[in-house]
Amino acid sequence: MSEMKKIKNLKEFSTSADRFEGANLLCPGCAHSIIVREVLNATNDDLVLSASTGCLEVCTAVYPYTSWDASWIHIGFENGSTAVAGAEAMYKALKNKGRLKQPDRNPKFVSFAGDGASYDIGFQWISGCMERGHNIMHVVLDNEVYANTGGQRSSSTPIGSSATTAPAGRVSYGEKRNKKDMVSIMASHHIPYAAQVAPNKWKDMVKKIQHGFSVDGPVFINAVSPCTTEWKFDPKDTMMITDLATDSLVFPLYEIIDGHELNITYRPKNVVPVEEYLAAQGRFKHLFKDEYKYLIKEWQERVDANWAYLNRREEARV
C-alpha cells in the first residue's frame, strides 16, 4: 500500500517535486498545467501517464523535447484511457509473473484528456475502461471546447457559448444544446469514485485525487479548465474565472462514491450570480444583447435546478 502524501500548505504543494515541467508550450494563463501539477503533486508514487491528442499533448511532447519526468504515452485522440489501461494490464501481468524491474513500487495510472477527447471521440474507450475495472484514473481537462483545433463546439460546450462551429451571429446565439452530464454517466458505471474538481480549490482537488488513488478500480475526474483563448478572458484572470465558475455553482464541486453516494464538497459562502460568470468571458458576450437576455435568466434557473438536484441527491444518501 502506498503512503498518502501529506500536504500542509499551498507553498509546499506548489514546490513539490515536479514531474510536469514548466517548460511547455501551453498558453499563458492555461489552467491545464495547473490542474496537471495538482494531480501529479498529490502523490509521491511513480506514475504512468497518458495524454489524448489535444492541447496538453501537443504542448508538452514536441520532439526532441518532453515536459514529462514520468512515464508518459500518447497514441491518438480517442484512446488515451485505453493506453494506460493497457499499461496497467501489463503491470498486473508482470507483477504476477515476478518480472517487474522495481517490484516494490506502487505506480498510479492516470489518463489526461480534454472534453472533446472524453465527452465525444473518446467516450466509448473511457466507458470501456470504466466498465472493465482497470485501476486507472481518467482526468478530463474540461474547457468546454475543442481548443487545440481552434474553438469548435464539443458536447461539453454550454448553451449560448459562441464556438467556431456554433458561432453567435446575426440570427444565432451560438451553441443550442446543454452540456453533457459526464460525471453522472461515468458514475453510472458504478465505479468506486467520480468527482468534479477545480484548480482554484486545490485542497478539495488534492483530497479527491488522493481518494481516487486510494481506491481499487477506475476513477473519473472532471476538472474545470478555463481557457483564456477560447473563453476569451485575460490570461492573468484564470483563477478569478475559476472562482466565478465554482462560486456561481456553474461548476459545483462534488463526488459520487460507488456510483450512488453523492457528496457536495464545496458550498460557497457567497453564491455569485451566474450573470457575473458569463459577463467575465467573451464567449458569452452576445448574451447581453437585449434579445438574448432571457438566456441569462434560463442559465441561472438551470444552475439553481442543478444545485437543488445535487442537494437532494446528497440528502437522500442513495
Add this chain to the structure above:
Amino acid sequence: MAFDKMELRDIEVWDGNFAAAQALRQCQIDVVAAYPITPSTPIVEGYAKFLADGYVEGEFVMVESEHAAMSGCIGAAAAGGRVATATSSQGFALMVETLYQASGMRLPIVLNVVNRALAAPLNVNGDHSDMYLGRDSGWIQLDAYCPQDAYDLNFIAFKVSEDHEVRLPCMVHQDGFMTSHTAQGVKTLTDDQGYGFVGEYKPMNDMLDFEHPVTHGVQTEEDWHFEHKARQHNDLMTKVFPKIEAAFDAFEKLSGRKYNIVEKYDMDDADVSVVCMGTSVETAREVATEMRAKGIKAGVVGLRVIRPFPFMQIQEVLKDVKAIAVLDRSSPNGAPGMLFNEIAGCLFNTDTKALLSGYVYGLGGRDLTKKHLVDLFTELQANVDAGKILTPLQQFIGVRGPKLSFL
C-alpha cells in the same frame, strides 16, 4: 501464480485459428487485448480458454472494439512486455489508425490477421482486402498458406519483431475459413521448444521502468516527421530480411521446417509462372505439377513476406520466366492489382522480356478451383507461344455474368 505446460502430440489436428492460439500460448504472451470478429475469433477464444484452464498466465483484456484492442496492445507494449491479438476485416479496418501508431512508436506487437473481405456488401469469407489495407502501415507482414504455417509463423513473428534492432510490429496472415477453419495435421513444438525459440521478452524504453521515465508517442512536424518515417522505412527495408532469414534458419534447425522469404515451386526451369498468396499458393502448386505432365513448364511463386516487399528476391526468381500471371485477391478498385503493380515494379529496369498479366480472383470467399488455374496456365503458355499477351491485361476469374476485363 503459475501455469501448467501442455503435452502435445507430435502431430495435432488443428485448424489455423487453433494453431495460432497454441503458438500464442507457447510464446507466453503477457497481455492480450482483443475484440471478437469472424473468422479470427477462435484465436482469442482459444487463448481465453487456455487462461481459464491455467495453461497461460497474463492479462486478457476483452475490450469494446478493435480500435481499443490495438490501443490497449500499444499501451501494454509500451509498458514493456509481450503483446499479441487477432482480428479480421472490418475490425482490422477499424484498427487502421492504431496500426500506424503501433509501428511508428516501434512497438513489437504480433497481430494475427485472419483475412476476410471488406464490406460493402458485407461478407464474412476470405479474401485479401484487409491484408492489402495494412500494406502501407509500417508493419512486417508474414503470410501463412495453411494451419502449419499459421502456427510456425507466430514464433517467427515474435522472434523478428521483438529484436531490438527491428522493434516493428508484425502481422501473421492466414486465409479466413480456408485456413482458419480447416483442420489439418500440424507438427508441433513442445512448450519448452516454442518458448525457448522466442525467448524471454527483453523490454526497451519500457514505461514500467520507473528509474528511466520515457515519453512515447511524441509530436513531430515538418522538422522531424520525415526523418522518423524515413528511418522506419529504412529499417523495414534493410534490417528485417536478414533477421527473418536468421529466424527461418533457426526455426529449420529446431523443427526441420524450412520457410523462405519467397517460396518457389518448380521455378528452376519454369516458362510460365503464377505469383500469388495464401491458400491459393497450395492450389497453384498442385496444378503446376499437373501442367508439367501436359508438357507446360509451369511454376509457382508464393510470397511469404509481403512487407517488407521482397523486391530483389522476386527479381531473381522471375528473371528467366517467359509469362507471369499475378493473382490479386482484393478488388483493386480502379487500378491494376497491388501485387500486379509490385511485381511489375520489380521487373522494370531488368532484362526480363516476360509477358505480365493480372488476374483478380476469389473475392468474398469465391473458390479458386484447379480448373481455373489449368485455364490460366494454358493462357500463359498461349501468350508464350504467340510472343505477346493475347488476353486483356486484367481479368476476373470465376465471376458470373458477362466477362469482365480491362486494360
